[in-house]
Amino acid sequence: MPNQLIYETSPYLLQHAENPVDWYPWGEEALNKATNEDKPIIVSIGYSACHWCHVMERESFEKENVARVMNEYFVCIKVDREERPDVDAIYMEAVQAMGVQGGWPLNVFLMPDAKPFYGVTYLPTQNWVQLLASVRAAFDEHRDDLAQSAEGFATELNLSNAERYGLTQNDPLFAPETLDVLYRKVAVKADDEKGGMRRAPKFPMPSIWRFLLRYYDSTVSTSAGNDAALHQVTLTLDRMALGGIYDQLGGGFARYSTDADWFAPHFEKMLYDNGQLLTLYAEAYSLTKSPLYKHVVYQTIAFAQRELLSPEGGFYSALDADSEGVEGKFYTFTTPELREIVGEDYDWFADLYNLAKNGNWEHRNILHRTESDESFAERMGWSLADLNVRLDATHTRLLRVRNERIRPGLDDKILCSWNGLMLKGLATAYRIFGEPEFLTLALRNAFFLLKKMRDARNGRLWHTYKSREGGQGRATQPGFLDDYAAVIDGLLSLYQATFTESWLIEADQLMQYVLTNFADTTESEGGPDPMFFFTDKNGEELIARRKELFDNVVPSSNSMMAENLYTLSLLLERRGDGPSDYAERADRMLGRVQPLVQQNADYLTNWAALFAMRVRPTAEIAIVGPEAESFRAQLDAEFYPNKVLCGTSETSEVGRNALPLLQQRSAVNGQTTVYVCYNRACQLPVTSVAEVWRLLR
Numbered sequence: 001m002p003n004q005l006i007y008e009t010s011p012y013l014l015q016h017a018e019n020p021v022d023w024y025p026w027g028e029e030a031l032n033k034a035t036n037e038d039k040p041i042i043v044s045i046g047y048s049a050c051h052w053c054h055v056m057e058r059e060s061f062e063k064e065n066v067a068r069v070m071n072e073y074f075v076c077i078k079v080d081r082e083e084r085p086d087v088d089a090i091y092m093e094a095v096q097a098m099g100v101q102g103g104w105p106l107n108v109f110l111m112p113d114a115k116p117f118y119g120v121t122y123l124p125t126q127n128w129v130q131l132l133a134s135v136r137a138a139f140d141e142h143r144d145d146l147a148q149s150a151e152g153f154a155t156e157l158n159l160s161n162a163e164r165y166g167l168t169q170n171d172p173l174f175a176p177e178t179l180d181v182l183y184r185k186v187a188v189k190a191d192d193e194k195g196g197m198r199r200a201p202k203f204p205m206p207s208i209w210r211f212l213l214r215y216y217d218s219t220v221s222t223s224a225g226n227d228a229a230l231h232q233v234t235l236t237l238d239r240m241a242l243g244g245i246y247d248q249l250g251g252g253f254a255r256y257s258t259d260a261d262w263f264a265p266h267f268e269k270m271l272y273d274n275g276q277l278l279t280l281y282a283e284a285y286s287l288t289k290s291p292l293y294k295h296v297v298y299q300t301i302a303f304a305q306r307e308l309l310s311p312e313g314g315f316y317s318a319l320d321a322d323s324e325g326v327e328g329k330f331y332t333f334t335t336p337e338l339r340e341i342v343g344e345d346y347d348w349f350a351d352l353y354n355l356a357k358n359g360n361w362e363h364r365n366i367l368h369r370t371e372s373d374e375s376f377a378e379r380m381g382w383s384l385a386d387l388n389v390r391l392d393a394t395h396t397r398l399l400r401v402r403n404e405r406i407r408p409g410l411d412d413k414i415l416c417s418w419n420g421l422m423l424k425g426l427a428t429a430y431r432i433f434g435e436p437e438f439l440t441l442a443l444r445n446a447f448f449l450l451k452k453m454r455d456a457r458n459g460r461l462w463h464t465y466k467s468r469e470g471g472q473g474r475a476t477q478p479g480f481l482d483d484y485a486a487v488i489d490g491l492l493s494l495y496q497a498t499f500t501e502s503w504l505i506e507a508d509q510l511m512q513y514v515l516t517n518f519a520d521t522t523e524s525e526g527g528p529d530p531m532f533f534f535t536d537k538n539g540e541e542l543i544a545r546r547k548e549l550f551d552n553v554v555p556s557s558n559s560m561m562a563e564n565l566y567t568l569s570l571l572l573e574r575r576g577d578g579p580s581d582y583a584e585r586a587d588r589m590l591g592r593v594q595p596l597v598q599q600n601a602d603y604l605t606n607w608a609a610l611f612a613m614r615v616r617p618t619a620e621i622a623i624v625g626p627e628a629e630s631f632r633a634q635l636d637a638e639f640y641p642n643k644v645l646c647g648t649s650e651t652s653e654v655g656r657n658a659l660p661l662l663q664q665r666s667a668v669n670g671q672t673t674v675y676v677c678y679n680r681a682c683q684l685p686v687t688s689v690a691e692v693w694r695l696l697r
Contacts, residue, residue, distance in 0.1 A: 004029075039074055043087070175615065210280055250303055255553075
């Protein structure tokens with residue numbers, strides 16, 4: 001008989017719905033059961049594309065003898081970490097406080113009141129069964145000690161950031177010297193031979209390279225470390241784009257590389273990585289004009305449209321690493337397969353993609369490169385055009401075979417925050433490349449988010465959405481701070497791509513909701529903490545209410561929100577007392593976190609990116625006139641991140657009700673006119689893009 005997970009929408013939970021373990025979803029029913037029956041709780045947290053989650057399910061959770069022990073002595077709760085990031089974050093932090101290396105599956109043991117006392121990640125069956133017996137014996141025989149330990153961990157979880165990190169309220173210092181300190185903290189840990197950071201496994205970590213791009217731009221004429229910063233970015237982006245972490249045939253990035261060479265990926269593809277990497281590669285192209293980066297953007301968008309786009313315009317969450325129970329089987333080839341498919345082109349193809357007679361990875365081949373198109377074509381005595389024709393032909397043959405295979409599992413839940421990251425990637429790609437299809441996808445996604453993932457009754461975002469065949473989808477779980485942060489960021493980029501004012505208004509309305517429902521209003525020394533809680537004040541009350549500060553594979557929600565506040569303050573002139581002063585709040589957030597950023601910049605690189613923007617004034621650019629779109633495209637085509645854009649092609653829109661930057665701005669003699677302003681002080685209007693660049697530089 002299926003367990004209680006059968007009624008859920010999460011693919012990960014549904015994967016466990018027919019386990020003999022009597023799983024419950026996280027919620028009141030399971031927690032009340034633990035209290036009423038006075039049993040300890042097992043909370044097992046994972047996600048659908050997690051390879052070791054599948055392994056532990058096969059080895060333990062599908063076994064009757066293991067399930068019997070779990071059901072008799074524990075209340076068992078399964079959590080999809082992507083559906084409930086609040087639950088995952090609390091118990092991951094608790095396990096790390098216990099001195100245990102975090103990861104997934106994350107298995108945490110709780111007292112009946114949901115306070116944690118022990119946790120582990122993956123364990124083989126025998127070790128897991130032994131641990132179950134030990135934990136239950138400790139609960140029966142040493143309960144007071146466990147309760148005391150759990151209380152200590154709960155107290156630790158409830159420490160404020162000020163208590164935990166010694167943060168006080170300071171005025172931020174936007175100085176080149178401060179920025180150089182942040183850069184050196186990151187640079188010393190970067191791998192200057194293979195790209196990325198000097199460790200394995202290697203994750204893409206887009207916010208690190210985004211910071212270095214902004215450091216480069218902010219110090220282009222002042223810092224000796226400037227060229228080294230750009231080199232580290234291009235080295236990393238080149239190696240990722242040529243490596244096995246990137247799907248050389250179909251596009252899109254895997255979650256991480258298991259080695260230091262970007263060679264062997266953990267094959268799951270996550271929407272959050274690919275959305276962020278679209279933004280990063282598009283921005284890097286605008287600076288370097290690298291054909292490789294353009295290829296990555298176009299191919300990755302094609303992958304997302306082909307394999308992750310729902311009929312309603314939202315993007316699904318992930319593709320599994322496994323197919324037919326084997327990791328990477330869908331993406332890899334045996335050498336005999338490749339010889340048969342590629343035929344007479346095999347020798348040069350094997351040279352380019354580093355193939356091996358018996359396979360370069362577990363008797364199969366991962367397609368990966370260490371040489372650019374230009375270098376390889378020169379070595380072979382071919383033109384680039386000739387190489388591209390050959391590559392297109394071989395890739396087409398390989399894809400035809402690959403597409404006939406059993407596909408990896410699709411996690412078809414739609415997450416608000418990850419779609420916000422994808423919206424930003426699509427809008428940025430459109431701004432830089434001008435491809436109409438990119439804008440079409442971005443607009444569809446934005447309409448989907450605001451229609452399907454926002455509650456019309458109160459303006460609140462939903463965190464997750466699941467489509468239903470032949471009918472309306474179902475949105476569940478109130479949104480978290482990262483949902484608002486990512487969607488606002490995406491809408492702000494979409495406004496600057498289109499100059500459609502409604503996107504800006506929608507972003508501001510979401511910000512107002514955040515200020516009302518996520519802010520910390522408790523008074524402490526120096527006033528309320530300017531950081532936002534991760535959860536809505538109207539949401540479920542857990543054993544702790546956290547504030548997210550550190551950037552990881554996704555930037556922290558507070559760092560994204562600080563940048564959103566700053567951008568909105570420029571576009572809407574939100575200045576005034578209290579919550580209405582967006583710029584003042586952004587500065588208070590930066591002032592609070594600056595000591596921590598200076599100590600640990602490599603873990604707070606999205607904050608560092610905002611510091612880089614603030615070292616010099618941000619250009620406020622208003623474009624008015626019939627060629628506003630053309631001027632916008634030309635300005636976006638070159639890398640200049642420290643700007644905000646607004647514009648209109650209709651001079652009638654620039655009257656009293658217009659956006660602040662457009663008020664009293666008009667086209668000069670009917671020509672498209674640009675006003676470049678800093679801190680609301682404007683230069684003389686100009687009528688060509690060349691003159692705009694002269695003013696900016």
